[in-house]
Amino acid sequence: MSIRHGLLALLERSPMYGYQLRHEFERSTGATWPLNVGQVYTTLARLERDGLVEQTGESDEDGKVVYRLTDAGHAELTGWFATPLGGTDRPRDELAIKVALALTTPGVDVRAVLQTQRTATLRHLQELTRLKAVADGSEDTAWLLVLDSMIFRAEAEVRWLDHSETRLARLATAPRPPASPPAAVRADEPSDRAVRR
Incomplete structure (x- = not known):
């Protein structure tokens, strides 16, 4: 999950400060990806540097800076939603590497x-x-979509683990090719027995 684009999507809704962004991010994803508030502020600083967000000039009662999306940020977010993820855009599969x-x-x-x-x-x-069974289908649609994705991924992982175990079992029981016979001894070469005498 791109924290950068997640924050842009949240700021598309309305201007927010860091703690609000963290709360809304976790609420939208069902806290599936806990977000450190330090990550939020570091990402906001980069987004501001890149001209994708800006400070509104307002702050809340505690002095927290409120950020809003810029036109460039809106364009970046629109492009992100319109572009499919490629296989190389996703994190490496640590389980496959581990196995x-x-x-x-x-x-x-x-x-x-x-x-x-x-x-x-x-x-x-x-x-x-x-x-999933306790989620409210009318209120938690975003969370249910995230849950469905996680359930499908877990089911696929179980299938892959079963497949891997089956493949290893077949390899263990597959007949091995016969060992190659020793090279024939030529008549003019002494055999080991002859040399030992």
């Missing part, structure tokens, strides 16, 4: 890694399903 390394690292039981992850993913999937 690949477990497979090639001496002393690591890759099946145990897969099983441990499957147990954790199924537990997470149960928790997501529970959250």
Whole structure:
């Protein structure tokens, strides 16, 4: 998730200060991606530097600076919503990397890694399903869409773990090619037996 674009989307709604942005970000995503207020202010400083947001000149009763979207910020946000995410735009899949390394690292039981992850993913999937069951469909539409995405991702992860375990099991039971026979000893070369005598 791009914090940068998330904040721009929130400022499209109305001007806000940092703590409001953090609260609205977490409310909109069901606190799926907890956001540190320091990240908010650091990102706001960059957005202001890039001309995408500006201070309104107003502040709340506690002196917190209120930010608003600029025309350039609106254009950036519109472009972000209109552009699909590519495979290279997403974070690396740490689980796939972990399993690949477990497979090639001496002393690591890759099946145990897969099983441990499957147990954790199924537990997470149960928790997501529970959250979905108690959400209010008319009030929490944004949160339900986020939950659905997380549920589908967890289900896909379980399928991939099952597939990986099946593939490893097939490799373990596949017949191995016969070892190549030793090179034939030529008649004019002494054999090891002859040399040892």
